[in-house]
Amino acid sequence: MSKSRNRRPTIIDVAERAGVSKSTAARALTGSSNITEETRAKVVKAAAAVGYERNHLAVGMRSGRSGMLGLVIPDITNPFWADVARGAQDRATKSGASLLVFSSDWDPEAEAQHLRTLRQARVDGAIINPVADNFDDLDRFGLPFVFIGSSAERFADVSSVGSDITQAVRLGLDHLVSKGHPAPSLILGPKSRLARARFLRAVHEHCVERDIDPAILAVEDGEYTVEGGRVAMRRLLERPHVGHVSVFAANDMMALGAMMAVREAGLDCPRDVSILGFDGIPSGNSPGRG
Numbered sequence: 001m002s003k004s005r006n007r008r009p010t011i012i013d014v015a016e017r018a019g020v021s022k023s024t025a026a027r028a029l030t031g032s033s034n035i036t037e038e039t040r041a042k043v044v045k046a047a048a049a050v051g052y053e054r055n056h057l058a059v060g061m062r063s064g065r066s067g068m069l070g071l072v073i074p075d076i077t078n079p080f081w082a083d084v085a086r087g088a089q090d091r092a093t094k095s096g097a098s099l100l101v102f103s104s105d106w107d108p109e110a111e112a113q114h115l116r117t118l119r120q121a122r123v124d125g126a127i128i129n130p131v132a133d134n135f136d137d138l139d140r141f142g143l144p145f146v147f148i149g150s151s152a153e154r155f156a157d158v159s160s161v162g163s164d165i166t167q168a169v170r171l172g173l174d175h176l177v178s179k180g181h182p183a184p185s186l187i188l189g190p191k192s193r194l195a196r197a198r199f200l201r202a203v204h205e206h207c208v209e210r211d212i213d214p215a216i217l218a219v220e221d222g223e224y225t226v227e228g229g230r231v232a233m234r235r236l237l238e239r240p241h242v243g244h245v246s247v248f249a250a251n252d253m254m255a256l257g258a259m260m261a262v263r264e265a266g267l268d269c270p271r272d273v274s275i276l277g278f279d280g281i282p283s284g285n286s287p288g289r290g
Helices: 011-018 024-028 035-050 056-063 079-094 108-121 150-154 164-177 193-208 226-238 253-264
Strands: 068-073 098-103 125-128 145-148 185-188 219-221 245-249 273-276
Touching: 011 024, 011 193, 024 035, 024 056, 056 245, 068 108, 079 098, 098 125, 108 125, 125 245, 125 253, 150 193, 164 193, 164 245, 164 273, 185 226, 185 253, 226 245, 226 253, 245 253, 253 273
Parallel strands: 068 098, 068 125, 125 145, 185 219, 185 245, 245 273
Antiparallel strands: none
16 A cells, blocks of 8 residues: 555654664664764655654653744734844744744733743743733743843843833934924823833933923823824824924834824824834834924
């Protein structure tokens, strides 16, 4: 009886083609030192010929390592997070690991499901940007992890990578001041996010240093999305204002949404409204924003 074309080649197929035992074939493919180079080359050639691929799940169960890592980010459609995913993938590849990428869409339930999937896949570790900053039980992740984003500030003992929000906000405000906008309106993220508090704190410190009352700044909150910025900008435009309007948005996606709202209101950037975003994504370098 002929072998099914749909059957995946096994180590037995490799051994038969190479003319060695199953155990010898397995040792040759795992880099065992007690195999001659001639035998190893013969086994590798046989594996390529039959299309054999190692079962990494089975190998991981024996070795305790899967060769896979996980990445859980809040929004894969945001070019900022797509860049983060690409960087993580490039580094994982250089280390011989595979990367599983999940987008939580800012949904705690989706994030929890993704983490369960990663635990079930027995990944060696994960990079996580938690959806909410107000959690207290780190054990809920259930696997080795590194934080990215603002959450890390609350957990000094956890390995993390983050942005210097304070420095970036100051640079942005200095730019607005140089353009004649010392007291911009603000479009910020949800109040549940620590990044929002850090952003607002940096703005207040900048204002106090320049003898500006932070209370005069108009503030609107929204989701870190294009639609979030669009809705927040509509509310800002509904407020009483005199003359030119300047806006500092907490990320570039919100800034792009704000530009859409400006156009929908029959206004022009930068003639009527100046908008500055925060992240540095390529699409955020739109002409006419300053």
